Amino acid sequence: MTASNITSPTKFVEVGEQRYAYRRFGDGSGLPLLCLQHFTGTLDNWDPAVTDPLARGREVILFENAGVGRSSGSVPRAMAAMARHALAFLDALHLTRCDVLGYSLGGMIAQQMAQDRPKILRRLILVGTAPRGGEDIMHLAKPSLAVPLSDPKLQGYAVLGKIFFAPSVSSQAAADAFVKRLLQRSEDREPASGPAVAEAQMAAFREWESPNGQRFANLKAIRHPTLVVNGVHDEMIPVRNSYWLSENLPNAVLLTYPDSGHGSLFQFHESFTRQATAFLASESADAPY
């Protein structure tokens, strides 16, 4: 079996009545890397240019949360419940320790997991995401997002090419390459998310925007070495949310990319996977790598 998200079969694991879809591929001496997906994204939204290089040093585990794709159940309306599903999934796989890559929505779930069960996680990579109490998280009605989202000429993944990337020629070229890579997987694909998934996840974003006590104080408890990554022109979850993460997490390095938006990890996949690999390879208690 090739270690690639283009060909890796979707697997299933059951916890009571709940069935979780996932993919698991790669090997090496690194801890398994749990990958938590963005708003409405399924297993098919993981760019092989990101997952496959990471799978060359460890197992990569792509997780489909409850109510998404072929995972059963309903989509929770809060990050806390999504984190409980992710932890139940790790327990079902008998994984007692792993690293985590949380992208966008997935980065919020990763932060919640780190607070609820710190010892199950070693290192965190948080991309294009926000702390609890963050601002301007996925406000799809603002013009910079509403215009492409309501453009009838943009269908399917082409919408992602507009909203995940910057308007520059170079970023739009990277968007086209990204969409082509996502379409390389031709069989065993997940069903696309419908409006019910979007509505519930959007409720979870709104809940996450409310501080819980003193703003950002909860981040002090997440002492895991963390790599925070963001594109400087991110319209979906603006980069200032990553500034708050790196200023308030006690042990976080921040890396920002130019000329890019929410999908900076896809646009600069070679740099991102190189940096993530170096970060994950470090045995230090400190985040700098």
Place this chain on the structure above:
Amino acid sequence: MTASNITSPTKFVEVGEQRYAYRRFGDGSGLPLLCLQHFTGTLDNWDPAVTDPLARGREVILFENAGVGRSSGSVPRAMAAMARHALAFLDALHLTRCDVLGYSLGGMIAQQMAQDRPKILRRLILVGTAPRGGEDIMHLAKPSLAVPLSDPKLQGYAVLGKIFFAPSVSSQAAADAFVKRLLQRSEDREPASGPAVAEAQMAAFREWESPNGQRFANLKAIRHPTLVVNGVHDEMIPVRNSYWLSENLPNAVLLTYPDSGHGSLFQFHESFTRQATAFLASESADAPY
């Protein structure tokens, strides 16, 4: 000759009436790396833990601007004139192309050089610095700086240990190690800067805080691949200045370090020199490395 700032002799070059002190050591296939120093710093303020690993792949050239250490002349009261000195120095060495590491004050001079003579520079590393129009640049009267600066118990480099590092135990331990490294050079040292140097450089900071036309618009012209680095607890030139750099320079990657202040490159010298080396080794037209 060992390629180290502990032992490398101070050299001199003359341009008309002007004499510049400098050190030049190291070798390798990389372009020479011009290093531009912080407020009141001399050649002796370059941490060998930063300069020496970089000198393993290229020549490192430490430059003493006019009126500092054993360089003759008076200290200019604006970055533009300091940039002219640095360019005259490169011309005197017949260097037509190099990379530059500008730290704090030196990062402002590097930005000015990149605008005035773009082709002489290939890649920029800007650490703990600010764009023209930046804020809270070296306001030494604010309590977080005035208290250590006026503490009679803190003498010589011990002051740097307080104002360049964060108050945490781990950062203060890194400060002590930094000061010890600076004291390893025992001969051929530069005279420390006096109040006249500080006064003129402070005038240059104040001039740099005034936007020239639309704020940050000048940064669009600096298209060089740039690596921006800052500690998140920098009291001397707060990290938001690095955010503005990375958001407005069209081709810049930002790296921030936790648990550290103005001297983040000294505290995390292993990480910094690894990242800087990878950045300088890249042949790409894009900054991400």
